[in-house]
Amino acid sequence: MLHRCRLMIVPALGLLVAATNAVAETPTTTPAAATAATGIDESNLDPSVSPCDDFYQFACGGWIQRTEIPADRSRWGAFSEIEERNLALLRKTLEDDAAGKAVPGDAYGAKLGDTYAACMDEARIDRTAVGELKTLLAGVAGVHDAGTLARHLAATHLQGGGAAFSFGSQQDFADATQVIGGLDQGGLGLPDRDYYVKDDGKFPEIRGQYVEHVAKMMALAGETEAAAKQDAATVMRIETALAHASLALVDRRDPKRVYHRIDLAGIQQAAPTFPWRQYLSDLGFPGITALNVAVPDFFAALDGLVRTVPMADWRTYLRWHVVHGTAALLSKAFVEENFRFYGKALNGEKELRPRWKRCIASADHAMGEALGQSFVRQTFGEEGKQRTKEAVAYVEAAMLADLKGLSWMDEATRKAAEEKLANIANKIGYPDAWRNYDALKVGRTSYLKNAMAAAAFETRRDLGKIGKPLDRTEWLMSPPTVNAYYDPSMNEMVFPAGILQRPFYDRAARLAVNYGAIGMVMGHELTHGFDDEGRQFDAHGNLRDWWSPDVGKEFDRRAECVAKQYDGYVAVDDLHLNGHLTLGENLADLGGIKLAYHAWLAAQKESLGAPATQGRFTDAQLFFLGTAQAWCTKTRPENARLRVTVDPHSPPEHRVNGPMSNSPEFRDAFQCKAGSRMVRPEPCAVW
Numbered sequence: 001m002l003h004r005c006r007l008m009i010v011p012a013l014g015l016l017v018a019a020t021n022a023v024a025e026t027p028t029t030t031p032a033a034a035t036a037a038t039g040i041d042e043s044n045l046d047p048s049v050s051p052c053d054d055f056y057q058f059a060c061g062g063w064i065q066r067t068e069i070p071a072d073r074s075r076w077g078a079f080s081e082i083e084e085r086n087l088a089l090l091r092k093t094l095e096d097d098a099a100g101k102a103v104p105g106d107a108y109g110a111k112l113g114d115t116y117a118a119c120m121d122e123a124r125i126d127r128t129a130v131g132e133l134k135t136l137l138a139g140v141a142g143v144h145d146a147g148t149l150a151r152h153l154a155a156t157h158l159q160g161g162g163a164a165f166s167f168g169s170q171q172d173f174a175d176a177t178q179v180i181g182g183l184d185q186g187g188l189g190l191p192d193r194d195y196y197v198k199d200d201g202k203f204p205e206i207r208g209q210y211v212e213h214v215a216k217m218m219a220l221a222g223e224t225e226a227a228a229k230q231d232a233a234t235v236m237r238i239e240t241a242l243a244h245a246s247l248a249l250v251d252r253r254d255p256k257r258v259y260h261r262i263d264l265a266g267i268q269q270a271a272p273t274f275p276w277r278q279y280l281s282d283l284g285f286p287g288i289t290a291l292n293v294a295v296p297d298f299f300a301a302l303d304g305l306v307r308t309v310p311m312a313d314w315r316t317y318l319r320w321h322v323v324h325g326t327a328a329l330l331s332k333a334f335v336e337e338n339f340r341f342y343g344k345a346l347n348g349e350k351e352l353r354p355r356w357k358r359c360i361a362s363a364d365h366a367m368g369e370a371l372g373q374s375f376v377r378q379t380f381g382e383e384g385k386q387r388t389k390e391a392v393a394y395v396e397a398a399m400l401a402d403l404k405g406l407s408w409m410d411e412a413t414r415k416a417a418e419e420k421l422a423n424i425a426n427k428i429g430y431p432d433a434w435r436n437y438d439a440l441k442v443g444r445t446s447y448l449k450n451a452m453a454a455a456a457f458e459t460r461r462d463l464g465k466i467g468k469p470l471d472r473t474e475w476l477m478s479p480p481t482v483n484a485y486y487d488p489s490m491n492e493m494v495f496p497a498g499i500l501q502r503p504f505y506d507r508a509a510r511l512a513v514n515y516g517a518i519g520m521v522m523g524h525e526l527t528h529g530f531d532d533e534g535r536q537f538d539a540h541g542n543l544r545d546w547w548s549p550d551v552g553k554e555f556d557r558r559a560e561c562v563a564k565q566y567d568g569y570v571a572v573d574d575l576h577l578n579g580h581l582t583l584g585e586n587l588a589d590l591g592g593i594k595l596a597y598h599a600w601l602a603a604q605k606e607s608l609g610a611p612a613t614q615g616r617f618t619d620a621q622l623f624f625l626g627t628a629q630a631w632c633t634k635t636r637p638e639n640a641r642l643r644v645t646v647d648p649h650s651p652p653e654h655r656v657n658g659p660m661s662n663s664p665e666f667r668d669a670f671q672c673k674a675g676s677r678m679v680r681p682e683p684c685a686v687w
């Protein structure tokens with residue numbers, strides 16, 4: 001929603017992606033073959049391909065051949081099985097909660113039960129949701145000038161709506177101890193500005209499908225077909241204007257381009273038609289004065305639209321965003337049309353996810369840390385936390401050794417980098433202090449009202465941080481999430497319990513395999529602190545240039561090598577990756593594999609009795625197989641296209657072959673000869 005510099009290893013995309021969950025210390029299902037000895041599944045391999053020719057195919061070819069993407073998924077990976085396992089576990093918890101059999105002492109069992117039960121009650125939703133939608137739409141009728149527009153936006157933004165622009169809290173880039181308001185571009189129904197402004201590839205076709213989708217939804221909401229068509233054209237006109245004023249994703253990677261600290265008077269001057277003070281007051285936060293306006297041009301353009309676009313057209317746009325924002329909470333016809341466009345057309349999914357899975361996602365979204373408590377109680381042990389801490393320490397030590405040996409550093413920059421490294425905080429498993437949901441009111445009679453109440457609760461919590469001392473204990477992901485992130489303003493790495501399990505971490509696997517998999521994730525997140533974006537923040541999370549000019553130039557030169565390398569990769573059909581959009585993630589992958597490898601070497605030295613080789617592969621080979629097999633993935637072409645535009649991560653194949661073809665350790669492990677496809681003649685090296 002708001003600009004926050006979340007740098008995740010796995011991208012979160014789509015409407016209902018939140019709830020995936022973890023089982024760190026419980027025994028996991030054993031995959032088809034030969035995992036007992038090493039943790040590597042040999043049935044996943046494709047032995048007909050040389051590891052020096054295409055390592056991803058070698059490591060995953062067998063898995064790719066026998067795996068079909070489930071009908072309700074746009075992408076399926078070796079680690080998707082974690083998600084399915086966790087969903088089964090959370091289903092049991094929520095069904096017990098809904099049946100009044102919550103674990104005694106679970107403070108929020110009843111609320112979670114109500115949330116889940118209201119979502120599962122499809123028959124009631126089909127009977128009542130359209131009436132509820134009509135009430136919301138009636139609220140738009142009162143919009144007739146800038147003042148009433150601001151009033152409507154405040155009310156809907158509070159409840160999670162996304163019309164016109166976005167507003168939330170953020171750390172001040174220049175002084176990370178301050179929490180300020182963050183105004184940012186927004187208001188689009190398509191995934192990114194590129195969908196409106198670009199004429200190449202499938203963009204024009206998707207625009208056409210989107211306009212049809214808007215018309216269908218408006219007709220479902222009660223418009224005549226002719227009026228709905230006209231509405232869709234109006235929506236497209238306004239959104240296209242917003243898109244043209246929006247900053248491209250690749251430009252948003254530069255923190256300086258999305259940081260413009262001005263106060264309330266400043267935004268009132270830059271966008272004078274919109275009554276900002278009243279908007280904040282209607283949100284319930286009249287005292288907010290410190291703001292970052294991420295994209296000033298966007299707000300100037302928006303102000304122009306408020307002045308010039310007829311209010312009748314604004315009402316049409318706002319009605320659409322009410323329907324769009326609530327579609328997944330409404331009756332079957334809305335849910336299905338919403339899926340037809342966003343699931344099928346944009347992502348290539350064949351079937352809607354079963355309702356119970358959507359309801360788990362919804363409960364996780366509404367009360368993630370309540371659901372997470374029961375999850376962690378059942379799954380995550382002290383031992384898992386200790387082992388993870390230990391591995392992170394080895395990865396950080398590898399980074400320190402790397403810094404000390406880097407030829408292109410000077411002493412001053414090296415010292416600042418070391419200070420930043422020493423200052424990185426780690427969060428592992430789950431929060432020390434859980435969120436309090438006492439004030440959240442939910443019931444069993446309305447899924448829509450529950451969702452809006454949860455969104456309002458979260459917006460108030462978020463905006464309530466502005467002007468208060470920074471809370472360093474906050475987590476941006478719920479504990480069951482199969483993901484991790486680095487936050488440059490916090491200068492911290494966060495590993496939720498969800499990711500600390502097979503194939504990322506397996507107690508029974510060889511050390512090398514675990515370091516290849518979860519160690520690489522840790523090295524990846526750590527490198528984000530020093531990628532093209534992260535390197536602009538200092539040890540205290542402040543946006544400040546701590547680089548000697550020549551060393552900074554050398555970093556850019558080396559990073560450019562990586563950008564060029566990935567520009568050359570094809571994602572789907574003839575569609576190339578954007579080497580600059582994916583630069584930060586690719587730098588993190590390159591650094592991640594290198595740091596994890598050296599962390600493993602050190603850990604191995606200190607662990608007792610680990611033999612150097614065993615069976616078919618050496619430990620060094622197992623390390624790289626551990627990395628690659630964690631990323632075995634199949635993606636539908638529609639989803640692959642979407643990701644090239646909006647996802648800063650490269651496709652899994654390139655996340656494996658890209659870094660490894662630069663890695664001397666990989667070349668040595670598989671004794672690849674110069675001239676092999678997996679040995680780049682002029683390898684890129686940054687960290």
Ligand SMILES: [Zn+2]
Binds near residue numbers: 010524525528585588
């Ligand atoms: Zn990342």
